[in-house]
Structure formats: structure tokens, C-alpha cells
Amino acid sequence: MSGDNILTIDHLTMRFGGIVAVNDLSFVAGRRKVTALIGPNGAGKTTVFNCITGFYRPTGGAMRLTHVGGNEIALERLNDFRISKLARVARTFQNIRLFPGMTALENLMVAQHNTLMRASGLTFLGLIGTPGWHNAEKSAIDLSKFWLDRIGLLDRADDAAGNLPYGDQRRLEIARAMCTEPALLCLDEPAAGLNARESAALSELLLSIRSEQGTSILLIEHDMSVVMEISDHVVVMDYGVKIAEGAPQQVRDDPKVIAAYLGADEKEAIAVMEGGT
Amino acid sequence: MTTSAPDPSPAARPAGIPFILKKALVSAFVALVLFSLMIGIRTEAGPTGQLIYWTRFGELASIVAAVFGGSIVIELLRQWLGPADTRRIVPPFVRSGFAVAGRLIAPALLIFTLLVPVIFYDQRYILDLAILVLTYVMLGWGLNVVVGLAGLLDLGYVAFYAVGAYSYALLATNFGLSFWVCLPLAGILASLWGVLLGFPVLRLRGDYLAIVTLAFGEIIRLVIINWQSLTGGPNGVSGIPRPTLFGIPLTPGDDGLAAKLGIEFSPTHRIVFLFYVILVMALLTNWVTIRLRRLPIGRAWEALREDEVACRALGINTTTTKLTAFATGALFGGFAGAFFATRQGFISPESFTFQESALVLAIVVLGGMGSQLGVALAALAMIGGFELFRGLEQYRMLVFGLAMVLLMIWRPRGIIGHRAPTVYLKESQTISSDLVKEGHG
Numbered sequence: 001m002s003g004d005n006i007l008t009i010d011h012l013t014m015r016f017g018g019i020v021a022v023n024d025l026s027f028v029a030g031r032r033k034v035t036a037l038i039g040p041n042g043a044g045k046t047t048v049f050n051c052i053t054g055f056y057r058p059t060g061g062a063m064r065l066t067h068v069g070g071n072e073i074a075l076e077r078l079n080d081f082r083i084s085k086l087a088r089v090a091r092t093f094q095n096i097r098l099f100p101g102m103t104a105l106e107n108l109m110v111a112q113h114n115t116l117m118r119a120s121g122l123t124f125l126g127l128i129g130t131p132g133w134h135n136a137e138k139s140a141i142d143l144s145k146f147w148l149d150r151i152g153l154l155d156r157a158d159d160a161a162g163n164l165p166y167g168d169q170r171r172l173e174i175a176r177a178m179c180t181e182p183a184l185l186c187l188d189e190p191a192a193g194l195n196a197r198e199s200a201a202l203s204e205l206l207l208s209i210r211s212e213q214g215t216s217i218l219l220i221e222h223d224m225s226v227v228m229e230i231s232d233h234v235v236v237m238d239y240g241v242k243i244a245e246g247a248p249q250q251v252r253d254d255p256k257v258i259a260a261y262l263g264a265d266e267k268e269a270i271a272v273m274e275g276g277t
Numbered sequence: 278m279t280t281s282a283p284d285p286s287p288a289a290r291p292a293g294i295p296f297i298l299k300k301a302l303v304s305a306f307v308a309l310v311l312f313s314l315m316i317g318i319r320t321e322a323g324p325t326g327q328l329i330y331w332t333r334f335g336e337l338a339s340i341v342a343a344v345f346g347g348s349i350v351i352e353l354l355r356q357w358l359g360p361a362d363t364r365r366i367v368p369p370f371v372r373s374g375f376a377v378a379g380r381l382i383a384p385a386l387l388i389f390t391l392l393v394p395v396i397f398y399d400q401r402y403i404l405d406l407a408i409l410v411l412t413y414v415m416l417g418w419g420l421n422v423v424v425g426l427a428g429l430l431d432l433g434y435v436a437f438y439a440v441g442a443y444s445y446a447l448l449a450t451n452f453g454l455s456f457w458v459c460l461p462l463a464g465i466l467a468s469l470w471g472v473l474l475g476f477p478v479l480r481l482r483g484d485y486l487a488i489v490t491l492a493f494g495e496i497i498r499l500v501i502i503n504w505q506s507l508t509g510g511p512n513g514v515s516g517i518p519r520p521t522l523f524g525i526p527l528t529p530g531d532d533g534l535a536a537k538l539g540i541e542f543s544p545t546h547r548i549v550f551l552f553y554v555i556l557v558m559a560l561l562t563n564w565v566t567i568r569l570r571r572l573p574i575g576r577a578w579e580a581l582r583e584d585e586v587a588c589r590a591l592g593i594n595t596t597t598t599k600l601t602a603f604a605t606g607a608l609f610g611g612f613a614g615a616f617f618a619t620r621q622g623f624i625s626p627e628s629f630t631f632q633e634s635a636l637v638l639a640i641v642v643l644g645g646m647g648s649q650l651g652v653a654l655a656a657l658a659m660i661g662g663f664e665l666f667r668g669l670e671q672y673r674m675l676v677f678g679l680a681m682v683l684l685m686i687w688r689p690r691g692i693i694g695h696r697a698p699t700v701y702l703k704e705s706q707t708i709s710s711d712l713v714k715e716g717h718g
Contacts, residue, residue, distance in 0.1 A: 053590060084592030091590050099583035101713030102576075103698045103706075109573075110580040113593050116573035123601075126572040127565070141700065157702045162712035180591055 012061035039237035090182035100162025108144035111179035147175040301348040308344035415559040419609030425647035427602035428582025428716015433494025437607040439629035441614025456520035467611025475603040513625025582716030645691025
């Protein structure tokens with residue numbers, strides 16, 4: 001997968017005082033591919049996400065986002081909202097962060113803020129109510145409707161987001177991220193708390209986002225069935241360093257990975273594996 | 278936190294008579310313990326300096342009985358008018374009646390307001406009071422943008438009111454500019470100060486933000502007091518010109534409006550004129566706020582109140598969004614200030630104390646943060662009610678405090694606590710106040 005990478009992480013390091021959360025991590029995420037970032041709890045996965053999406057400024061290293069035209073953006077130089085606005089990286093959160101007091105539709109409309117802001121002439125044209133603004137608002141509602149339909153929530157569009165069931169909130173958050181029309185979608189444990197049926201539906205949604213919208217996906221996930229089903233490439237982290245990477249199958253059989261998940265050392269893991277098979 | 282449905286405990290609360298009686302008994306017992314020393318025993322110094330005391334069990338008994346009865350009444354009322362999710366024992370036809378009244382109240386209030394000068398033409402006191410109420414309605418609507426929509430707790434709103442008032446007063450007395458030229462200038466200057474305040478405080482959240490805005494309000498007042506050469510210090514600015522109707526003054530002279538229309542001059546004309554000026558200004562504030570809510574900037578304000586981190590993840594520049602909220606709120610505050618200056622004809626720093634900020638904030642909170650109608654009702658209740666109880670003299674504050682406590686029991690999120698969506702596909706469903714965040718960050 002060399003050549004067409006959307007995201008290149010190069011020797012990324014993040015320190016909090018004396019604690020090294022991410023240590024010299026390098027990996028690439030392919031365009032129109034699903035890259036999964038897995039590892040035991042506390043491995044530093046969410047920290048990597050926060051660096052990529054600008055919530056943390058990394059201590060060292062480079063993160064390069066390459067758009068289709070070859071336009072390269074150094075993510076470590078941008079801060080939070082500009083990453084979404086200029087680099088077109090969208091994210092969801094481990095603990096859902098919707099706007100609970102706003103309706104599902106409004107949540108998706110907020111996601112189109114920058115487009116609508118331009119269309120409303122920085123509010124002034126919108127205040128007068130020019131036809132251009134009305135058209136822009138209409139197409140924004142259409143895009144929201146499209147995504148609500150896609151996640152099966154069209155008939156709950158006018159319900160408060162905080163009133164939706166948990167699984168629906170998860171999908172609404174993904175739809176909201178997609179309404180920013182991102183090039184790279186970063187999902188932080190999208191299947192957490194979902195039952196088997198909902199996880200399967202989620203996998204389907206993510207694969208269709210990849211194939212239909214052409215969005216590259218970077219995924220943190222503990223649910224191995226989801227990871228194995230949809231990932232093209234898996235990166236495994238433990239204690240802030242990369243311990244393995246490769247195709248899902250290959251990673252699954254890697255003794256180092258199993259050792260990390262079991263909290264044992266490599267030899268023991270091999271013994272367990274051989275004993276088990 | 279987002280997963281759980283609204284807390285079901287209020288609905289599950291036992292509503293039976295034993296519960297009410299038990300609660301009343303507990304309240305009565307607390308009252309007995311509290312008041313047995315405060316009211317039950319009266320002490321005084323005797324003629325030779327010794328302590329004499331006597332008991333007043335009659336008064337004590339009546340107080341305890343009042344608490345007992347009051348507790349039952351409050352609990353009953355609470356179950357009738359309680360928050361949205363409590364089980365109600367109000368019959369359906371009463372409830373639908375309330376719903377109809379709720380829809381009609383805004384247009385009815387507007388029509389009544391339009392007719393106030395006609396109905397009360399001879400009652401100068403009521404006209405003055407109406408102007409005062411409308412000024413606070415406008416201030417409340419202005420602050421509502423900052424506190425209600427954007428969720429930024431601003432305790433120094435009076436600073437912008439002061440900037441607006443002094444801008445008009447100084448421009449008019451020094452350069453002879455007319456009210457209508459100064460009005461936009463006063464608004465712009467105030468919003469400039471809003472942006473100036475906004476820049477340093479944007480990093481702060483919650484309580485810290487409130488403290489800094491409070492300090493800002495005090496700084497503006499102290500500068501006004503001490504910058505004697507410009508503002509006249511504690512003496513204030515007097516002789517502020519009155520507004521004109523397209524250049525025609527409302528004076529008894531030959532070029533006055535009355536003479537031009539060929540009617541007899543009356544000082545009430547000016548009051549009625551001022552009434553309609555502030556009414557139009559307040560309605561403009563309302564219209565702009567309602568429009569802004571449906572524009573991306575307004576939605577971004579509300580999203581900011583709901584979750585700032587999520588806003589940033591969606592590419593919203595939270596800094597400029599907060600600044601625009603401050604500037605918009607300040608703009609309306611500045612307009613109201615200019616109006617205040619032209620109405621009074623005299624301004625001094627005494628009119629811009631923290632008390633005013635607190636009053637406007639109380640109006641916004643009581644009205645229900647983010648609700649335009651709620652703020653208008655709260656301003657009417659606070660300012661109008663305050664005047665209404667003027668006859669009660671020292672009990673006025675007591676009645677006022679009691680009313681606020683009761684209101685907060687029944688409507689913890691203000692008179693109108695629910696939120697109306699800004700856009701909908703099929704039908705606009707109001708959103709329960711339990712889901713709407715308060716912000717302050």
C-alpha cells in the first residue's frame with residue numbers, strides 16, 4: 001500500500017510530564033482503506049487520536065495528511081478546529097459527545113457550520129434572507145436527511161439527540177462527523193456498548209462509507225469481530241509503542257499481540273497458543 | 278451520562294396523602310426546633326440590667342401550624358404544576374387550556390403592549406413603568422444571547438449598558454450629534470468593548486469567567502467615576518438631548534411636533550414617543566435574536582453551550598463564536614444604554630452598579646435561559662412586580678424572595694425551561710429542559 005497514503009505518522013511522541021503516552025510511533029493509513037489501531041487499555045490509542053485531531057500538540061514527530069490532489073498538510077502545526085476545517089479530518093469520541101439538547105437534525109446542521117457560514121455571508125446575508133442562503137440551507141437539510149436515512153434515523157430527526165437510544169446515538173455521531181464531508185474519519189471505539197446485531201450493522205455502515213463516500217477510516221476498537229471484519233490494515237500498540245502491524249489475520253496470530261492482550265510475556269503466550277490448538 | 282433516559286425518580290415519587298402528611302410533619306418539626314428559640318422565647322434586658330424573658334407559645338404554635346399547612350399546600354401545588362416529567366393530577370381539559378393559553382400569550386402580550394399608551398394615556402406613572410420594563414426586556418434579550426444561547430455566564434453585562442449610555446451622552450453633549458446618529462455608534466462601541474473583554478476571558482470557563490466579567494463591570498464603573506475630565510466623575514453627565522422624530526423635536530416651541538401637527542402640546546407626547554422607541558428597539562432585538570438562532574452562528578452558540586469539545590471537533594472556531602456572542606449581547610446592551618441616557622437626560626455611575634447586572638441576569642435565569650417569551654415575562658414580573666409591591670415597603674424584598682424560591686421549586690429551569698428546535702423536518706417538538714445543557718464554559 002505504498003504510494004497512496006492519506007495519513008503518514010512519523011515518529012510521533014507525546015509526553016505528559018514524565019509519562020510517555022506515545023513513544024516514537026510510525027504508521028501509515030491508506031487512502032480509501034480502513035486502518036485499525038488496537039491495543040490493550042492504556043496503550044495510548046486515544047492519545048494518538050487526540051494528536052491527529054489536534055486536541056493535543058505532540059511533543060515530537062510529524063503527522064502528514066495527503067489529499068487527493070497531492071496537497072500535503074502537516075497536522076502537528078494546526079490546532080483543533082482547523083484540522084477539521086482545512087485538513088478535513090473528522091472524529092467521534094469514546095464517550096459520545098452529541099449535543100443532547102438539540103435534535104438529531106440540528107446536530108447534523110451544526111456539523112455543516114463552515115459551509116453554511118460561508119453561504120450566509122458570515123451571517124449578514126442570512127440575516128436578510130437572500131435566496132442564496134435559502135438554497136444553501138435547503139441543501140444542508142438535504143445532506144442531513146441523506147445521512148439520517150443512511151443510519152436509519154430519518155423518522156427520529158426531530159427528537160432530541162439525548163433522547164435517542166445508545167446505539168442510535170453512536171450512529172448519529174458518525175453521521176454528524178460525515179456531514180463535515182471529511183477525507184479521513186477517525187472513530188474512537190464506535191462499537192463500544194453495542195450488541196452483536198448493532199455491531200454487525202455498524203460494520204456494514206463503515207464499509208459503505210468507505211466504498212460510497214471514498215472516506216478513509218482510522219479506527220480504534222476493542223471489538224475484534226468488527227476489527228477483523230472491516231480492517232484492511234491493523235496497527236497494534238502497547239505502552240505507547242507499536243508492537244505489530246499488518247493484515248488482520250496476520251496480526252491476530254502474532255504471539256506478541258496475544259501476549260500484550262493477555263498481559264503475559266511472549267513465551268507464555270506461545271505456550272498458551274500451542275496448548276490451545 | 279448520555280445513555281440514561283431522563284431520571285424517572287420524580288415520576289415515581291409517591292403522590293399519596295401519607296407522603297404529603299409525612300413531609301408536612303417533618304417540615305413542622307424543623308420549624309418547631311428552629312423557631313422555639315427565635316419566636317418561642319423572648320428576652321430583654323430588665324431595668325437593673327438582668328435578663329428577663331417570657332414565652333410566646335401562642336405565636337410559636339401559629340407559625341408551626343402555618344408551616345404545616347403551607348407544606349401541604351406547596352406539595353399539592355408542586356404535583357399540579359411540577360416539572361414536565363412529574364405525574365400530574367391536573368385534569369386534561371385544564372392542561373389543554375394551559376396549552377392554548379401558552380400559544381396565545383405572546384401575541385396577546387404584544388397587542389397589549391402596543392395599546393399601553395392608548396389605555397394608560399393619562400397615567401404617567403404607568404407609562405414610565407412600562408418604559409422601564411421594556412428597557413429591561415431589551416437588556417434581558419441582549420444578555421440572553423450570551424447566557425442563554427452561548428452559555429457564557431456574564432456577570433458584568435451592565436458595563437456594556439454603561440458604555441452605550443456614556444457613548445451617547447458624551448457624543449451628544451460634546452459634538453451635538455443626534456440620538457439617531459449616536460444609537461448605532463453606541464451599539465458599535467459597546468460591542469467593541471464586548472470583543473475587548475472577550476479576548477482575554479475566552480480561555481476561562483464557568484466560575485472563572487463569571488468572576489472576570491464581574492470585575493470588568495466594576496472596572497468600567499470605576500473608570501467612569503475616576504476619569505473626571507471626560508465623564509464628569511460621580512457628578513455624571515447632565516443635559517443629554519432628547520430624541521427627535523426625524524429631526525422634529527417634541528418640545529412646546531414653534532418648531533416642535535405639536536405645533537407642526539396643529540395640536541395642543543402635552544409632555545405626555547414625549548413619553549409615548551419614548552415608549553414606542555424602546556418598544557421598536559426591543560422588538561428589533563427579539564427579531565434579530567430569533568433570526569440568528571436559525572442561522573449557523575446561532576446554532577453554533579447553542580452547540581457551544583451543549584459541548585465545546587464536540588464543536589471544535591466539527592471545525593467550529595470556538596474563539597470567534599464566543600466573541601460574536603459577546604459582541605452581539607453587548608451591541609443590544611449598548612443600544613439599551615443609549616436609550617436609557619436619552620430618556621433620563623442625566624446619567625451617573627450610580628446607575629451602573631453590579632445590582633443592575635444581577636437584576637438582568639436574574640431576569641434571564643428566571644425567564645428560562647434561551648427563551649425569548651420567558652425573559653419578557655420575567656422582566657415584567659421582576660420590574661413590574663417590584664413596583665407593584667412598593668406599598669408593602671419593608672416586606673417587599675420578603676415577598677420578592679419568596680416568589681423567587683417558589684418559582685425555582687416549580688420551574689427550576691425558569692418560567693419557560695424547554696427549548697424549541699431551530700429547524701425541523703416534520704414537526705417541531707419542544708425539548709425537555711432536562712436534556713438542554715446550561716453551558717457556562
